[in-house]
Amino acid sequence: MSNASDIGACAVRVVDRERVSGVLAAMPSQEDIGELADIFGLLADPGRLKVLVALLEGEMCVCDLAAVSGASESAVSHHLRLLRAHQVVRARRAGRMAYYRLADAHVRMLLDLALTHIGHAPAALHPERVT
């Protein structure tokens, strides 16, 4: 199968048909692409990005994250809700406080990589800071 005609179905011109087929075959599934785009979208907001960078050094409560990111506690809570829903952060409750930490090693690596290449080395390595 994989006839060449199934690509030209829409009004899309193709120059290097062989190449297009190869890339399409190697392309991740629609769901994987969507999920990946969602993760990147979570990193695309300055406020959330600050929150996550702060969490690189260990867990923090909501109000301190608000102080660090400069946003209101409500806004930070909304952000954390999103991050939680995508398994990026995890919450630990201690009384009426909620301490958040990075739950995903992938995001930590993405952040480290990005920070490194922005010239801002995040203090060599992060031994997770035994709180």
Place this chain on the structure above:
Amino acid sequence: MSNASDIGACAVRVVDRERVSGVLAAMPSQEDIGELADIFGLLADPGRLKVLVALLEGEMCVCDLAAVSGASESAVSHHLRLLRAHQVVRARRAGRMAYYRLADAHVRMLLDLALTHIGHAPAALHPERVT
């Protein structure tokens, strides 16, 4: 010590003041955070993400990128315009065709890392594919 009045300026409560100061000192500048968020924002759209994943294997013309990403050529052109403005891709003109390639090694690493951790290994390594 550390008078409560210097941080409590806004309506932001702080629990671990020492920790907040440390994180604020280690936090990248506002511009770096913004620029980083912009880059992540470019990766946050499924269409653009497909385009960039396709470009991992080498340069491609606009119409083929449209075929790969499933979007219209106009939409892809708009995407490429954004990516170009942020130095993520670079264009090579050959007659009336325009061939795009990844211009930034950082983004390539981000994409490789992300694809690896999504379980979809993009064919081991990418030796830049000598076109």
Place this chain on the structure above:
DNA sequence: TTAACATATGAGCAATGCTTCAGACATCGG
């Protein structure tokens, strides 16, 4: 030159997202 083609660009519309405001819920101190 003219016609067809590949891409680039601008305007306008629809959808999504971020923030604030108001209130809810749970917990601690009295």
Place this chain on the structure above:
DNA sequence: CCGATGTCTGAAGCATTGCTCATATGTTAA
């Protein structure tokens, strides 16, 4: 028990973004 505190949530307002359509620019072919 009560009020105060920390966090969470829902709705509304506002901005941003991505798409399509139409058009412009530059290139090749006849």
